Amino acid sequence: MTTVARPPGSDDIVVAEPRLRSYIRHAVTTTWLLPSAALLIGLFVIPTIYAIYLGFTNLELLGQYAQNYSFTGLANLQRMVHDPTFWLSVKLTLIFVIGSGIVAQTVLGLALALLAQRVNVVVRASVGAIVILAWVLPEIAVAFVWYSFSQAGGTLSHLFGTPKSDLLSTAPMLVVCLANAWRGTAFSMLLLSAGLRNVPGEVDEAAQLEGAGYWRRLFTVTLPIMRPTLMINLLLITLATISDFTLIYAMTQGGPGNQTAILPVYMYIEAFQFNQLGYGTTIALTLVLIGAILSIAYIRQLRPELKDSTS
Amino acid sequence: MAKIALRRVTKSFGSKVAVDDLNLEIEDGEFVIVVGPSGCGKTTTLRMIAGFETPNMGTLHIGGTLMNHVPPKDRNLAMVFQNYALFPHMSVERNLSFGLRIRHTSKKDINTQVHEIAEMLSIDGLLDRKPSQLSGGERQRVALGRALLRKPQAFLLDEPLSNLDAALRTQMRFELKRIHTQFPVTTVYVTHDQVEAMTMADRIVLMNKGEIQQVARPETLYADPANVFAAGFIGSPKINLFSAQVDHSGGQSVLHCLATAIPVTTEIADRLRSAHSETVTIGIRPEEIVLRSPMDHNPGQADISGIVEVIEPLGAETHIAVRVGNETLTCRTPPRSGFEVGSAINLCFDVAQATIFDGTSGLRLC
Amino acid sequence: MTYQARSLKGDEVSADQLAASTSDSSAPAVIQKRRSLSRPVLTLLMVIIGVVFLLPLLWLILASFNPGADDTLALPHPFSLTNYHLVIHAGAGAAIMNSLYLAGVSTIIATAVSTMAGFMLARRKIRFKGLILILVLFLTGLPVTLLLIPTYQIFVDLGWLNSKFYTSLVLASMSVPFSIWLLKNFIGQVPGEFEEAAAIEGASEISILFRIVIPLIIPGILVSAILTFINSWGSFLIPLVLDANPSDTPGAVGIYQFMSANGQVQFGQLAAYSVLFSVPVIILYLISSRWLSGGFSFAGGVKG
Numbered sequence: 001m002t003t004v005a006r007p008p009g010s011d012d013i014v015v016a017e018p019r020l021r022s023y024i025r026h027a028v029t030t031t032w033l034l035p036s037a038a039l040l041i042g043l044f045v046i047p048t049i050y051a052i053y054l055g056f057t058n059l060e061l062l063g064q065y066a067q068n069y070s071f072t073g074l075a076n077l078q079r080m081v082h083d084p085t086f087w088l089s090v091k092l093t094l095i096f097v098i099g100s101g102i103v104a105q106t107v108l109g110l111a112l113a114l115l116a117q118r119v120n121v122v123v124r125a126s127v128g129a130i131v132i133l134a135w136v137l138p139e140i141a142v143a144f145v146w147y148s149f150s151q152a153g154g155t156l157s158h159l160f161g162t163p164k165s166d167l168l169s170t171a172p173m174l175v176v177c178l179a180n181a182w183r184g185t186a187f188s189m190l191l192l193s194a195g196l197r198n199v200p201g202e203v204d205e206a207a208q209l210e211g212a213g214y215w216r217r218l219f220t221v222t223l224p225i226m227r228p229t230l231m232i233n234l235l236l237i238t239l240a241t242i243s244d245f246t247l248i249y250a251m252t253q254g255g256p257g258n259q260t261a262i263l264p265v266y267m268y269i270e271a272f273q274f275n276q277l278g279y280g281t282t283i284a285l286t287l288v289l290i291g292a293i294l295s296i297a298y299i300r301q302l303r304p305e306l307k308d309s310t311s
Numbered sequence: 312m313a314k315i316a317l318r319r320v321t322k323s324f325g326s327k328v329a330v331d332d333l334n335l336e337i338e339d340g341e342f343v344i345v346v347g348p349s350g351c352g353k354t355t356t357l358r359m360i361a362g363f364e365t366p367n368m369g370t371l372h373i374g375g376t377l378m379n380h381v382p383p384k385d386r387n388l389a390m391v392f393q394n395y396a397l398f399p400h401m402s403v404e405r406n407l408s409f410g411l412r413i414r415h416t417s418k419k420d421i422n423t424q425v426h427e428i429a430e431m432l433s434i435d436g437l438l439d440r441k442p443s444q445l446s447g448g449e450r451q452r453v454a455l456g457r458a459l460l461r462k463p464q465a466f467l468l469d470e471p472l473s474n475l476d477a478a479l480r481t482q483m484r485f486e487l488k489r490i491h492t493q494f495p496v497t498t499v500y501v502t503h504d505q506v507e508a509m510t511m512a513d514r515i516v517l518m519n520k521g522e523i524q525q526v527a528r529p530e531t532l533y534a535d536p537a538n539v540f541a542a543g544f545i546g547s548p549k550i551n552l553f554s555a556q557v558d559h560s561g562g563q564s565v566l567h568c569l570a571t572a573i574p575v576t577t578e579i580a581d582r583l584r585s586a587h588s589e590t591v592t593i594g595i596r597p598e599e600i601v602l603r604s605p606m607d608h609n610p611g612q613a614d615i616s617g618i619v620e621v622i623e624p625l626g627a628e629t630h631i632a633v634r635v636g637n638e639t640l641t642c643r644t645p646p647r648s649g650f651e652v653g654s655a656i657n658l659c660f661d662v663a664q665a666t667i668f669d670g671t672s673g674l675r676l677c
Numbered sequence: 678m679t680y681q682a683r684s685l686k687g688d689e690v691s692a693d694q695l696a697a698s699t700s701d702s703s704a705p706a707v708i709q710k711r712r713s714l715s716r717p718v719l720t721l722l723m724v725i726i727g728v729v730f731l732l733p734l735l736w737l738i739l740a741s742f743n744p745g746a747d748d749t750l751a752l753p754h755p756f757s758l759t760n761y762h763l764v765i766h767a768g769a770g771a772a773i774m775n776s777l778y779l780a781g782v783s784t785i786i787a788t789a790v791s792t793m794a795g796f797m798l799a800r801r802k803i804r805f806k807g808l809i810l811i812l813v814l815f816l817t818g819l820p821v822t823l824l825l826i827p828t829y830q831i832f833v834d835l836g837w838l839n840s841k842f843y844t845s846l847v848l849a850s851m852s853v854p855f856s857i858w859l860l861k862n863f864i865g866q867v868p869g870e871f872e873e874a875a876a877i878e879g880a881s882e883i884s885i886l887f888r889i890v891i892p893l894i895i896p897g898i899l900v901s902a903i904l905t906f907i908n909s910w911g912s913f914l915i916p917l918v919l920d921a922n923p924s925d926t927p928g929a930v931g932i933y934q935f936m937s938a939n940g941q942v943q944f945g946q947l948a949a950y951s952v953l954f955s956v957p958v959i960i961l962y963l964i965s966s967r968w969l970s971g972g973f974s975f976a977g978g979v980k981g
Contacts, residue, residue, distance in 0.1 A: 012321075012369070013318075013319060013369055015366070015370060021380065029797050033803075036857060039850045039853055040853055042850075043824075044824065046827075046831070047824045048823060050827035115722060119716070126727065134734065136962045137955050140928075141954060145736065145951065148942070148944055151748040243820030243822045245822065245913070246913040264820075268914070277826050280826055284822050284825070288820065291820065363876075383877045384879045384880060413879045
């Protein structure tokens with residue numbers, strides 16, 4: 001009994017498929033794939049490749065270098081490395097991502113997910129709805145609301161006990177981080193809730209029988225089991241936050257001065273306010289690179305779990 | 312109604328061969344059941360007849376026409392899928408009339424025919440319901456109805472009863488057979504259940520590992536299996552199989568097995584010799600073994616002694632597993648035969664009635 | 678087997694039980710020292726978080742109905758729709774219409790295109806399919822910040838700037854990778870047997886497509902469409918850069934411009950503007966969450 005395919009022998013009959021039917025089938029398949037391919041290649045792939053080129057040119061928005069720009073090699077990179085604002089921007093971006101994204105959203109999201117397990121339906125549903133509403137609100141609306149909130153005499157200022165000061169001027173990163181945390185918590189809450197639901201109840205009960213208290217169980221049993229979910233959550237938050245433009249730009253335009261100029265905002269300012277399209281692209285490329293490195297780091301963390309589930 | 316002929320059909324998926332050099336001719340109006348363990352190639356064969364898979368090599372003819380590359384819609388076949396494939400977004404009525412609507416049959420005709428079939432299958436009260444509102448048995452009848460309405464040249468059924476509970480399955484076996492008598496359309500039915508095969512088929516096609524093991528009527532398959540696989544697959548409880556050493560050294564050839572030597576007739580001995588078999592597998596159906604208490608032993612009768620291991624009373628009969636040396640033999644006895652677990656017992660069978668297979672190839676010798 | 682996380686109520690010994698067990702002299706009392714916080718405390722904690730989250734939203738709604746709104750949280754006095762009227766006349770209405778155009782056109786294009794591609798990727802054998810799928814997955818992670826400048830430059834060269842249509846095209850293409858993934862997976866889940874059954878019943882490919890396939894994948898198409906719409910609706914940077922035409926300004930950019938337009942920030946009117954701009958999205962979200970109920974229905978968050 002053969003189990004390995006053999007090629008047709010001399011006495012085998014092979015009936016070939018009629019050409020026309022084959023052509024038609026391929027034509028239909030291709031036609032249906034074409035529009036997506038065109039859109040993606042034209043407006044995604046080509047701009048990406050173009051960006052990699054532009055990042056090394058001296059293209060400008062206006063003036064002589066708008067039409068006649070040229071390849072300038074590593075000039076932009078050198079400029080970037082020596083640009084103090086760039087390094088400030090990197091620092092601010094990391095603060096923004098880690099502070100409002102990783103710390104605030106994840107911790108709050110996890111807290112809400114854990115709390116949701118133990119409160120009654122009404123509280124759970126209503127608080128959940130409020131938090132989700134904050135997430136569904138268009139970003140510009142969030143920017144406006146928090147802008148108003150943090151004005152001198154605004155509600156936030158009252159809460160902080162500094163009614164006279166314009167928090168947006170005195171502690172801009174703080175306000176911006178709070179706004180982003182407020183906006184994004186719902187996502188973590190939902191994702192981590194789902195992750196919590198997948199933690200087997202039996203494991204937690206076994207730990208209880210062993211005498212482990214709540215916090216110990218949380219840190220040594222529940223969270224480790226949720227590691228993949230936590231990692232995915234961190235990955236998605238990082239990618240979303242690192243390239244976030246609207247919230248900060250609408251609230252502070254990167255200011256006061258450059259105090260909130262995270263990389264996307266800095267890129268916009270350089271490109272469209274200082275006309276440095278080429279340099280702006282260099283900054284954008286760096287941003288993508290940082291995002292890629294972080295993604296790979298997260299995915300590496302996920303590998304052991306993935307191996308376990310497929311072996 | 313049509314004849315179906317597969318000649319030298321081979322189908323592989325990548326490097327895995329699902330169907331290997333298959334030759335099969337199904338007569339007009341025949342109810343053929345293709346049966347075998349999972350992975351044996353039966354479903355692939357059915358799908359090739361339907362047109363969802365194309366043979367890599369070989370030819371498929373339906374009604375005399377070459378069909379290798381004819382699309383399913385043009386083959387005028389009807390199929391009942393394992394999970395019924397009833398369109399979930401359509402009512403029962405629309406499911407049934409789907410094929411007719413495609414062919415632009417007149418509304419009046421559709422109505423008449425649908426109601427006729429629905430009545431025959433006792434689903435006429437369900438015409439407005441959606442499949443999700445039906446029970447398993449009801450869905451199955453709708454699937455059948457959809458197939459019957461088309462008046463195709465052949466029916467294809469892919470494990471149609473496997474999702475039903477045991478009682479329903481028995482009932483549907485009768486129904487299907489009755490329908491086939493009423494509509495004697497060529498039918499190809501695929502299943503892994505040998506009981507379905509035995510009870511319903513005109514002929515059984517037994518497959519294993521992509522190859523046909525035997526094609527025969529149920530009785531023939533049971534009484535004269537072509538090889539060890541066929542013998543073991545058909546029949547419940549399973550046939551007793553044990554190996555024996557052939558010994559031609561003495562005046563009369565004997566088979567050494569079950570801790571004893573069984574003499575064989577010269578006819579059998581000659582067959583064994585010409586096949587050059589040194590070891591054989593002996594197959595004895597449970598009902599061919601006679602059990603006797605050691606007390607009833609008549610001198611002059613060659614009985615084999617064993618110990619009763621398990622007794623399974625089934626009501627109409629009892630199955631008894633007897634341990635003989637390293638082998639366990641299953642036997643069928645009338646109820647309340649009075650044997651006890653652990654007691655000694657004597658087995659008696661006629662080796663001339665048994666089936667003997669070659670030890671290495673598994674093919675039947677006599 | 679499904680595992681379910683359970684509420685940890687089971688291990689808590691309430692005060693009553695403790696009292697009962699200590700007073701029952703026939704059985705030795707097993708007094709468990711409660712280590713975890715009690716339910717009321719946790720409920721309070723969650724409510725506090727809820728209220729904190731609510732404050733900005735509350736301000737927004739109240740301010741929108743308050744003609745004299747400023748940046749403090751206050752009840753509208755009087756309660757009126759003046760802000761809404763004013764801001765609509767000041768251009769909010771037109772801007773929201775523009776948002777409707779951008780979101781609508783991009784959704785139609787993205788959904789149609791992604792459904793076709795998703796269907797083919799799910800059902801047909803295609804050379805390099807694995808490679809294509811990985812590429813599409815990779816594209817879902819690319820930020821718009823990278824594409825902004827080169828797309829701008831290309832649009833300059835093509836003369837496609839300041840056009841609502843071409844901007845919609847860009848918005849569509851941004852949603853396409855994720856939509857293709859969504860639809861490909863969704864369609865992949867629909868058993869192929871329905872199409873096979875229809876085929877053997879005699880239906881042509883087109884027939885199968887319209888009678889069987891499309892009705893079955895409508896939920897997936899709708900989810901994809903709604904997600905695209907929501908994303909395009911809130912888009913700020915792309916229209917800001919690619920379309921400087923004042924009559925093309927969508928809601929997001931409009932709100933921003935309104936913020937910096939007059940000397941004094943018109944809190945009330947901007948609040949009304951924001952509410953108007955947010956309502957369609959909230960409605961769409963509510964509609965779609967019913968379909969994606971599993972993940973979004975927080976009320977059913979904890980099982981058993």
